[in-house]
Amino acid sequence: MKDDARELYERHGRALLAYACALLRDPSAAEDVLHQVFLNVLRGKSVIDGEPAHYLFRAIRNTALNHIRGQSKEVELADAGIWLESPDGSTEESLALQSALATLPAEQREVVVLKIWGQLTFEEAGAVIGVSTNTAASRYRYGLEKLKQIWKCDD
Amino acid sequence: MTEFDDLESHLREFRPRRPAAIPDERLQRLRGPIWLGVAAGMAAAMFIALRLQKPAPPVEPLPAATLGALNALADRPEALDAELTKMSRTTLPDVTQPGGVLQSLSKF
Numbered sequence: 001m002k003d004d005a006r007e008l009y010e011r012h013g014r015a016l017l018a019y020a021c022a023l024l025r026d027p028s029a030a031e032d033v034l035h036q037v038f039l040n041v042l043r044g045k046s047v048i049d050g051e052p053a054h055y056l057f058r059a060i061r062n063t064a065l066n067h068i069r070g071q072s073k074e075v076e077l078a079d080a081g082i083w084l085e086s087p088d089g090s091t092e093e094s095l096a097l098q099s100a101l102a103t104l105p106a107e108q109r110e111v112v113v114l115k116i117w118g119q120l121t122f123e124e125a126g127a128v129i130g131v132s133t134n135t136a137a138s139r140y141r142y143g144l145e146k147l148k149q150i151w152k153c154d155d
Numbered sequence: 156m157t158e159f160d161d162l163e164s165h166l167r168e169f170r171p172r173r174p175a176a177i178p179d180e181r182l183q184r185l186r187g188p189i190w191l192g193v194a195a196g197m198a199a200a201m202f203i204a205l206r207l208q209k210p211a212p213p214v215e216p217l218p219a220a221t222l223g224a225l226n227a228l229a230d231r232p233e234a235l236d237a238e239l240t241k242m243s244r245t246t247l248p249d250v251t252q253p254g255g256v257l258q259s260l261s262k263f
C-alpha cells in the first residue's frame with residue numbers, strides 16, 4: 001500500500017500540486033494539502049476507491065476547500081512562488097502564466113488545470129468537480145478564451 | 156476545439172513543479188510524542204530545580220507598629236529613632252546588604 005501510494009505520488013504529484021495551487025493560489029499551502037492527502041492514504045485514514053488519479057484530485061479539492069474555509073476571510077490569497085515551470089526556465093514567463101491563470105474565475109481555472117496538466121477528460125474533470133461534462137467543457141472554453149486574450153496582452 | 160490547439164500545446168509546455176517529498180510518516184507520528192517528551196522533560200527539570208532550591212529563611216513577623224507605641228517613645232528621641240530604624244529595616248530595601256543589587260548600584 002505504501003509503495004502504491006508513493007508510486008502514485010511520483011506519477012501524479014506534479015499535476016495534483018498544480019491543481020492545489022490553482023485552488024489555493026499559495027504553493028506552500030498547496031503542498032501542505034498534497035502531503036495531508038497522501039499522509040491520510042499512507043496511514044490508512046483514506047481508502048482509494050475507483051480510479052486513483054480521480055480519487056486523488058477529488059481529495060485534493062475537498063482538502064483545499066476545507067483549508068480555504070478554515071482561513072480568515074480577511075486573509076488575502078497571495079501568489080507566492082512558482083508552481084509552473086516554463087520550458088526555458090524563465091521565471092518571468094512562469095509568473096506571467098500564473099498571474100494570467102489567477103485572473104480566471106476559480107471554476108474556470110480549476111477545469112483548465114485539470115484538463116491541461118491533470119490530463120483529465122471533461123467527463124473526468126466534471127466528476128472531480130461535481131458538475132456535468134458539458135458544464136466542465138464550457139468552463140474550460142471560457143477559461144481558455146480569457147487566457148488567450150490576457151496572454152496576448154502580456155506577450 | 157481547434158481554435159485553442161496552439162494555446163493548449165503552449166500551456167502544456169509548462170510543467171508543474173515537482174512537490175517536495177512526503178514528510179516521513181514515522182516522524183509525523185513521532186511529532187506528538189516528541190512534544191510530550193519535551194514538555195515532560197521541562198516539567199521534570201523545573202521540579203528538580205524547585206526541590207534543589209534552598210528553602211527561604213523564615214520571615215520574622217513584623218513587630219506591631221502602632222501609633223500608641225510610637226507616641227510612648229515621643230519623649231525619648233533615641234528610642235524613637237531606634238524603633239523607626241528597626242521598622243524601616245523590615246519594610247524598606249537594605250542598601251547595606253552584602254551582594255545586594257542596591258549595594259552594587261550605590262557604588263556608582
